[in-house]
Amino acid sequence: MPAEGADVFGSVIRRLERFGRFDASDREAIAALPFTLGRGRSSHYIVRERDRVTQCAILLSGYACRHRTTSDGGRQIVSFHLPGDFLDLQHMLIPVADYNVQTITEATWAIVPANALREAARDRPAVLEALWRDTLIDASVFREWVLNIGRRDAKSRVAHMLCEFATRRKAAGLGSPERFELPMSQEQIADATGLTPVHVNRMLGALSADGIIARDKRRVDIVDWKRMCRVADFDPAYLHAAA
Amino acid sequence: MPAEGADVFGSVIRRLERFGRFDASDREAIAALPFTLGRGRSSHYIVRERDRVTQCAILLSGYACRHRTTSDGGRQIVSFHLPGDFLDLQHMLIPVADYNVQTITEATWAIVPANALREAARDRPAVLEALWRDTLIDASVFREWVLNIGRRDAKSRVAHMLCEFATRRKAAGLGSPERFELPMSQEQIADATGLTPVHVNRMLGALSADGIIARDKRRVDIVDWKRMCRVADFDPAYLHAAA
DNA sequence: CGTAGGTTTGACTGATCTCAAGTTTGGTGG
DNA sequence: CCACCAAACTTGAGATCAGTCAAACCTACG
Numbered sequence: 001m002p003a004e005g006a007d008v009f010g011s012v013i014r015r016l017e018r019f020g021r022f023d024a025s026d027r028e029a030i031a032a033l034p035f036t037l038g039r040g041r042s043s044h045y046i047v048r049e050r051d052r053v054t055q056c057a058i059l060l061s062g063y064a065c066r067h068r069t070t071s072d073g074g075r076q077i078v079s080f081h082l083p084g085d086f087l088d089l090q091h092m093l094i095p096v097a098d099y100n101v102q103t104i105t106e107a108t109w110a111i112v113p114a115n116a117l118r119e120a121a122r123d124r125p126a127v128l129e130a131l132w133r134d135t136l137i138d139a140s141v142f143r144e145w146v147l148n149i150g151r152r153d154a155k156s157r158v159a160h161m162l163c164e165f166a167t168r169r170k171a172a173g174l175g176s177p178e179r180f181e182l183p184m185s186q187e188q189i190a191d192a193t194g195l196t197p198v199h200v201n202r203m204l205g206a207l208s209a210d211g212i213i214a215r216d217k218r219r220v221d222i223v224d225w226k227r228m229c230r231v232a233d234f235d236p237a238y239l240h241a242a243a
Numbered sequence: 244m245p246a247e248g249a250d251v252f253g254s255v256i257r258r259l260e261r262f263g264r265f266d267a268s269d270r271e272a273i274a275a276l277p278f279t280l281g282r283g284r285s286s287h288y289i290v291r292e293r294d295r296v297t298q299c300a301i302l303l304s305g306y307a308c309r310h311r312t313t314s315d316g317g318r319q320i321v322s323f324h325l326p327g328d329f330l331d332l333q334h335m336l337i338p339v340a341d342y343n344v345q346t347i348t349e350a351t352w353a354i355v356p357a358n359a360l361r362e363a364a365r366d367r368p369a370v371l372e373a374l375w376r377d378t379l380i381d382a383s384v385f386r387e388w389v390l391n392i393g394r395r396d397a398k399s400r401v402a403h404m405l406c407e408f409a410t411r412r413k414a415a416g417l418g419s420p421e422r423f424e425l426p427m428s429q430e431q432i433a434d435a436t437g438l439t440p441v442h443v444n445r446m447l448g449a450l451s452a453d454g455i456i457a458r459d460k461r462r463v464d465i466v467d468w469k470r471m472c473r474v475a476d477f478d479p480a481y482l483h484a485a486a
Numbered sequence: 487c488g489t490a491g492g493t494t495t496g497a498c499t500g501a502t503c504t505c506a507a508g509t510t511t512g513g514t515g516g
Numbered sequence: 517c518c519a520c521c522a523a524a525c526t527t528g529a530g531a532t533c534a535g536t537c538a539a540a541c542c543t544a545c546g
Contacts, residue, residue, distance in 0.1 A: 050480075068386060071476050074394035078386045090379045093372060098383050098481050125365065129336060135378055136333045140341050142385035143311060143321045149393045150437030151317035154502070185524065194393030196503055201526060217511075217525095233314050237293075238341050397534065428492065442534055444494060460493095460543085 008035065008110050011084035012058055015172070016130035018241060026126045033120060035110040040103050046087060047101040053091040054114045059083050062107025063183040066099045067191065077192035079141065080104075080165065080184065082172045089135055092117050105183045137240045144238040149194040152233060157193040158203040159232035162213070166222060167236050178225060182218040207231070248274040251353050254327035255301055258415070259373035261484060269369045276363060278353040283346050289330060290344040296334040297357045302326050305350025306426040309342045310434065320435035322384065323347075323408065323427065325415045332378055335360050348426045380483045387481040392437040395476060400436040401446040402475035405456070409465060410479050421468060425461040450474070 009030050016022070016030070038046065038057065046057050049068065064081040066088075078099060081087055087101045092114045121128035141164075148160050166177035174180075182189075186204070187197040195203075207213045212228050214221040222228050229235075252273050259265070259273070281289065281300065289300050292311065307324040309331075321342060324330055330344045335357045364371035384407075391403050409420035417423075425432075429447070430440040438446075450456045455471050457464040465471050472478075 066386075068390045070390065070394050076390040076394045078389045090382070093376050094379055094383075094483060096480075098483070099386060122368065128371075132375055132378070133336050135375070135382065136337055139333070139378065139382040139385060140337075142382060142389060143309075143342060146321045146385060146388050146392060147311045147313065147319040149389060151313050151319045187524080197525085198504080198527090199502060202502095205526085237339075240337060240341070430492080439535055440493085441495090441536080445534090448494080 008037075008060060009033065009058070011060070011172070012086075015084045016127070016134065019130070019133065021126045021129065023126070026124050029120045029124045029127055033112050033116050035112045038109045038111055040107060042103055042105050044103045044107070045100060046103065046109065047091075047097050047099075049097055049100050051097045052095055053088065053097050054095060055111050056089055056091050056114055056117055057087040057101065058110045058112065059085045059087055060108045060110055062103060062105045064101060064103045064107055064109075065184075065188065065192070066101050068099050075191045076194070077188060078145065079138075080192065082168055082174065084172050086134060086138075089117075089131065089138070092121075092131070104185075104188060140238050140240060145192075154193075154195055154199055155203045155206055156231060156233055157195065158189060158200055159207060159212075159228060160234050161189060161193055162220065162222070163229060163232045163234035163236075164239070167234075167239060171239070171241065178222045180220060182220055248276055248278065251278065251280075251303065252276065252301070254303070254415070255329075258327045259370070259377065262373070262376065264369045264372065266369070269367050272363045272367045272370055276355050277359050278355045281352045281354055283350060285346055285348050285350075287346045287350070288343060289346065289352065290334075290340050290342075292340055292343050294340045295338055296331065296340050297338060298354050299332050299334050299357055299360055300330040300344065301353045301355065302328045302330055303351045303353055305346060305348045307344060307346045307350055307352075308427075308431065308435070309344050311342050318434045319437070320431060321388065322381075323435065325411055325417060327415050329377060329381075332360075332374065332381070335364075335374070347428075347431060383481050383483060388435075397436075397438055397442055398446045398449055399474060399476055400438065401432060401443055402450060402455075402471060403477050404432060404436055405463065405465070406472060406475045406477035406479075407482070410477075410482060414482070414484065421465045423463060425463055 013022070013027055013030050040046070046064065047053060059081050061083050064087060065077045066079045066081070067075055067077045069075050087109065088097065091097065117131070121131055148157050152160065165182070166180060169175065169180055170177040186200045190197040190200045193200065204213075204215065208215055212222070212224050212231060214223050256265070256270055256273050283289070289307065290296055302324050304326050307330060308320045309322045309324070310318055310320045312318050330352065331340065334340070360374070364374055391400055395403065408425070409423060412418065412423055413420040429443045433440045433443045436443065447458065451458055455465070455467050455474060457466050
């Protein structure tokens with residue numbers, strides 16, 4: 001039995017609707033999008049920088065990230081992704097990838113032709129607006145990361161990354177923001193925060209020692225959310241109530 | 244004699260047309276946008292974080308930047324802007340500002356109601372596509388900044404910022420990329436690169452000492468563009484041939 | 487001239503990195 | 517079920533890049 005759009009895109013529709021403007025036809029337009037399914041283990045590349053891309057991927061299960069590299073081999077993760085996230089919506093209009101998309105756990109995703117998305121956006125103004133708004137929020141998160149990496153010290157950066165992950169997790173309906181399993185390694189946290197793995201490890205240790213978080217392997221328990229937000233200088237406004 | 248849309252929006256139309264899809268009606272739709280003019284000296288705030296905003300500003304002359312701040316007073320500039328740039332296109336769809344927009348020189352700008360822009364986008368698919376693409380390129384630049392600040396050393400960061408400025412300047416038709424007057428102070432470069440003003444000064448000195456650039460006050464002469472790009476690890480692909 | 491903002495320089499400090507050696511964890515095959 | 521292996525995590529010691537503090541010097545402009 002082949003996958004049905006209505007099932008597959010459920011989380012995406014819920015997410016795009018968070019500003020409450022969809023009617024039945026809008027939902028149908030999305031559910032009717034043609035797609036194929038992708039599936040891969042941890043570390044699988046979904047898109048590579050410089051690829052010509054005429055389709056967009058939507059994460060359905062598992063976790064992924066986008067990253068870019070410097071010519072001397074440095075890797076910078078520019079975003080983490082949860083189920084329901086568009087991984088490269090920009091390929092609706094831009095045909096060449098300027099970043100890599102890679103899974104960080106086992107994952108599945110839907111692949112939708114860019115022109116099908118463009119048509120849905122053309123026919124359904126509410127869909128267009130939701131997609132565009134998603135793009136804008138994406139950009140807002142990048143700005144926060146520029147601030148985080150450029151102007152906060154190591155402990156705050158790591159704490160901020162955890163706060164963002166917890167908040168988006170909650171918003172995506174994946175459970176409590178105060179207690180969760182991290183999908184990413186400390187090396188990946190380092191690549192996202194502009195630090196080294198060794199220092200990330202020490203900062204996580206420091207947050208534990210402060211009694212702000214408790215850890216068991218990759219399980220994180222944010223014991224004191226208030227203090228955590230203070231240390232992280234975290235204000236969720238930049239997420240615009242996004243996933 | 245009041246300003247005419249056709250004159251005022253000339254640079255914007257040229258910029259939006261860089262993918263060559265406008266017909267006469269598209270151009271007319273933009274030229275016919277209602278607007279008011281803004282004008283201010285250096286350091287004038289055009290938009291403040293948390294403001295409710297239902298209009299979008301387009302820079303017509305002078306230079307501006309967008310920035311965010313940490314709670315302990317750190318300032319991070321997240322982008323610089325040249326004439327022809329949209330300063331807050333996101334307010335077409337998002338009614339609350341998550342960053343400040345501030346001039347860095349004397350400047351003038353056009354203020355267009357968000358709903359007028361939405362209508363132009365609704366009626367003219369080519370305009371919509373151009374505006375959306377602008378948003379996407381904006382985001383691509385943020386990603387490059389995350390990489391720049393997160394993974395390059397101080398000298399490269401400063402060099403990269405200069406390369407980007409030079410390239411966008413050229414693309415916007417403002418003259419040679421190899422010889423120009425910097426509109427921003429070293430403190431502003433520091434706020435954009437996640438460094439301190441003192442260290443920016445030393446890095447500029449180092450680039451001069453290397454013979455890669457020559458300086459006279461704020462005038463910069465990129466003597467050896469090849470070497471400059473190498474030091475900066477600069478590849479203009481992320482600008483997607485943008486302004 | 488006098489003043490304020492911007493730039494330059496020096497000496498010292500410190501946060502983060504590097505290198506290196508363990509230790510733990512999770513998966514795999516016997 | 518256990519032994520083994522690779523990957524991930526942890527810890528320590530020393531090095532370094534960039535920050536801090538402070539003073540001097542421009543230079544534009546009123």
